[in-house]
Amino acid sequence: MAIRPLSPLEARVLGTLMEKARTVPDSYPLTLNAVVSGCNQKSSREPAMQVSESEAQQALDELKRLTLVFETSGGRATRWEHNFERAYGVPGAAAALLGLLMLRGPQTAGELRIHAERWHRFADISSVEAFLDELQERSEEKGGPLVLRLPRAPGAREARWAQLVCGPVDASALAMDERPAPAPAAGLLARVEALEAEVAALRAQVAALAAPR
Template sequence: MPFDARTRPLTTPQARVLATLLEKSRTVPDSYPLTLNSLVAGCNQKSSREPVMQLTDGEVQEALDGLRQQTLVTEIGGARVARWEHNFARGVGVPDQSAVLLGLLMLRGPQTAGELRINAERWYRFADISSVEAFLDELQERSDEKGGPLVVLLPRAPGARESRWAHLLCGPVDATALAAPAAESTPDGTLAQRVQALEAEVAALRATVERLCGQLGGEP
């Protein structure tokens, strides 16, 4: 049966664990699959996480056990230390590009299509924002036979230029509540948004430089 968040939604720890496995499989492939210790550290890192969490080893293991029952993760045996890998795209029934977008939404919270394109740079290079929007529309229009929609477009907050997208893997969301923070134009909130955007831009530029250096055979 296809994954159906309406009947068996992910818990918050499960979403963080799954998204972390998705991220590390693309950004640090040499260290993937992950040990439990590495996975806990990835779940609790303070950068590129919204919200920042402090999951224990037991909570992460419990999340892994639940995800394994849904065939969304697999334990790799044969080594001294157990390692874990995700089976997200196949388990949920979406293409890799959609899996990337869902992973980013699970890790960083609601984002605009433009933010998703920038934040996805180290995971997958989308040609343009229209490409991102096409995959988001497909996820929003997912049929009931396939498990129903996996994302929702939030109402555009007053003063915001674009609407943000949120995932539905943990079940229905309060679209009004999620859209509200963007409407609060406090100085601190504005500064935090600018810093986050700059960090994402720097990460994208760094990835581009590393890719070019690799093609030219030099060091970054």
């Protein structure tokens, strides 16, 4: 049976559990406080969120109802762990890609391979693309596609991929929303030219001092 589309908050909570299970296994399963901190990280999150404890708890309760997370007892605090691979029927490598897309938004296969370094080490970009293709071609019997390859934006070298765990996306809008990395040309060239001029002046001074009198 297909799992209903998740809300952005539910996806952030679930993605956070998936990330911490792989990157900080000694601290996993997570307490509610750790879930909130992970959701509100300033790095590796797109978009940034400010999730309260009550909002995170509500999301965890709903994810538990969907069997996407489990509550575990250990110590004095209740802890939470995800059940993503089993619930969606995907292997760990594919789950790592989906978790990254849930936490960081649309990315290229190359970006996913770099960002997945601490989650799962992919041999090359081709292996990332192979898992993405499988997720995109997932049959309706298994719940349907979980990712979508977006149209390549004008001037972009690679197409980005978006997750469908939160439901259908506007592919054209997401593709056009891609912002190319700012070109370093003007400022960087100016700095390089200034440094080269300074080096040339210093060399001239050294040569003048070294010249026989």
